[in-house]
Amino acid sequence: MSLYDLNVYKINFMTSLANNYKRRRISFKKGKGSFLYSTKGKKYLDFVQGIAVNSLGHANPYLSKALKTQINRVWHISNAFLIPEGEKLAKKITKNTFAEKVIFQNSGAEATEAAIKAARRYFYSIGKKEKNRILCIKNSFHGRTLATISASGSKKNTEGFGPNTPGFDHFDCGDFKKMKKLITKKTAAIMVEPILGEGGIKVIPDWCLRELRKICNKKKILLILDEVQCGIGRTGKFFSFEYAKVKPDIVPIAKGIGGGFPVGAVLMTNRVAKYMSPGSHGSTFGGNPLAMSVGNAVLDQIIKKNFLKNITKLSNYFLKELNKIKNIYPEIIKEIRGKGLLIGIQLHFDQSKFIKSLERNYLLTIKAAENVIRVLPPLNVKKSEIDLALKIIKKVCKEYK
Numbered sequence: 001m002s003l004y005d006l007n008v009y010k011i012n013f014m015t016s017l018a019n020n021y022k023r024r025r026i027s028f029k030k031g032k033g034s035f036l037y038s039t040k041g042k043k044y045l046d047f048v049q050g051i052a053v054n055s056l057g058h059a060n061p062y063l064s065k066a067l068k069t070q071i072n073r074v075w076h077i078s079n080a081f082l083i084p085e086g087e088k089l090a091k092k093i094t095k096n097t098f099a100e101k102v103i104f105q106n107s108g109a110e111a112t113e114a115a116i117k118a119a120r121r122y123f124y125s126i127g128k129k130e131k132n133r134i135l136c137i138k139n140s141f142h143g144r145t146l147a148t149i150s151a152s153g154s155k156k157n158t159e160g161f162g163p164n165t166p167g168f169d170h171f172d173c174g175d176f177k178k179m180k181k182l183i184t185k186k187t188a189a190i191m192v193e194p195i196l197g198e199g200g201i202k203v204i205p206d207w208c209l210r211e212l213r214k215i216c217n218k219k220k221i222l223l224i225l226d227e228v229q230c231g232i233g234r235t236g237k238f239f240s241f242e243y244a245k246v247k248p249d250i251v252p253i254a255k256g257i258g259g260g261f262p263v264g265a266v267l268m269t270n271r272v273a274k275y276m277s278p279g280s281h282g283s284t285f286g287g288n289p290l291a292m293s294v295g296n297a298v299l300d301q302i303i304k305k306n307f308l309k310n311i312t313k314l315s316n317y318f319l320k321e322l323n324k325i326k327n328i329y330p331e332i333i334k335e336i337r338g339k340g341l342l343i344g345i346q347l348h349f350d351q352s353k354f355i356k357s358l359e360r361n362y363l364l365t366i367k368a369a370e371n372v373i374r375v376l377p378p379l380n381v382k383k384s385e386i387d388l389a390l391k392i393i394k395k396v397c398k399e400y401k
C-alpha cells in the first residue's frame with residue numbers, strides 16, 4: 001500500500017508532523033507542467049508552483065532527464081573536492097549577471113544569511129569591523145533562521161524566539177527619510193527585496209532602487225538585493241532589479257534556480273567575495289552534484305533566446321486581463337500588483353475564503369500579506385492556461401458579488 005492509498009489526511013489528522021504549517025487538506029500524486037493531479041482524481045491548475053519554486057512546471061522532462069542522469073553518476077561528494085557541475089553553474093550565472101563569484105547553499109534563508117555574513121566579513125576584512133549592522137525593511141521576509149527573522153523584523157516571525165539576533169535596523173517600506181537617518185557609522189549594508197513577496201507583492205519602484213544604490217555609494221556601504229522570490233526570470237528579466245538598471249554588491253537567490261530541487265546561492269562582486277576565504281563559510285550539501293545538475297538544466301532553459309521575452313508578453317496580457325476583472329468588480333479587487341509572473345491580487349477583505357473558492361474551482365493560489373492572493377504560474381505557462389485561470393477568477397468574483 002502506498003502513502004497515497006493510506007491518504008494520511010483522512011486519518012483524522014493523527015499526523016506525526018509538528019503543527020507548524022496550516023496545511024490545506026489536499027494531496028497530489030502527480031504533476032505535469034502547470035497542473036497537479038490530486039489523490040482524489042481531480043486536476044488542478046497550479047498557480048502556486050511550490051511558491052515560485054517550480055520555475056519550469058511539474059515533471060519538466062528536461063529537468064527530469066538531467067536529474068536522472070546525475071543520479072546514475074554521483075549524488076554527493078563534498079566541497080572538499082572539485083565539483084564540475086557547480087563550476088559550470090557558477091560560470092553560467094556569472095556570465096549572465098552582475099555576479100563575479102558564487103557560493104552555493106540549499107535554501108533562501110541560508111543564501112540570505114550568507115549575504116549578511118559576506119557584508120560583515122567585507123568590512124571586518126578592510127579594517128572596519130564596527131560596520132556590521134544591516135538596514136532592512138520592516139515586515140519584509142528573508143527567511144526563518146534566527147538571523148533572517150531578525151532581518152525581516154516582523155513580530156509574527158520573531159515572537160517567542162527571542163532574544164533577537166542583534167545587528168539589524170528597520171525602516172518602513174517607502175520611508176526614505178527614516179532610512180537615511182538610520183544609516184550610521186556602524187551600518188554595513190542595506191538589504192531589501194526588490195519586490196516584497198510574502199509582504200504582499202509590493203514592488204519597490206525603479207527610482208527607489210536607484211536612490212538606494214546612490215545612498216549606498218555615498219555612504220560607502222553595500223547593497224544587498226534579495227532575489228530569492230523575484231529572481232531567476234520570474235519578472236521577465238533574469239533579476240527584477242535589472243528594470244532599475246542598478247548593480248547590487250550581493251544577491252541571495254534560491255527557489256526558481258532549482259526548479260523544485262533545493263538550491264540556494266549567494267552571488268557577489270569580486271570586491272566582496274575576495275574576503276570569503278577558505279574556511280570562512282561552508283555547507284555540507286550546498287552545491288552538491290544533484291542540485292547543480294538540476295540548476296544547470298533550469299538555467300539552460302531560462303537563458304534561451306526569447307524565454308524571458310515570452311514571460312513579459314504573457315504577463316502583460318495576464319495583468320491587463322486581471323485589471324479588466326478588477327474594473328468589473330472594484331468592490332472585491334482593490335489592486336492588481338506585481339511584475340512579470342509574480343502577481344498579486346489585493347482584495348478589500350481577508351482573502352482566505354476567496355482562495356478556498358478558487359481552489360473549489362480547481363485553481364491553486366496562495367496568500368501574502370495585505371489581503372493579497374499570490375498568483376505564481378510556472379515561467380513556461382501557456383496562454384490557454386492563463387485564460388483558464390482568468391475564467392475561474394472571474395467566475396469566483398461573480399459568485400462573490
Ligand SMILES: Cc1ncc(COP(=O)(O)O)c(C=O)c1O
Binds near residue numbers: 109
Ligand atoms: C525574499 C525571500 N527571501 C528568503 C526566503 C527564504 O527562503 P527559504 O524558505 O528557501 O529559506 C524567502 C522565502 O519565501 C523569500 O521570499
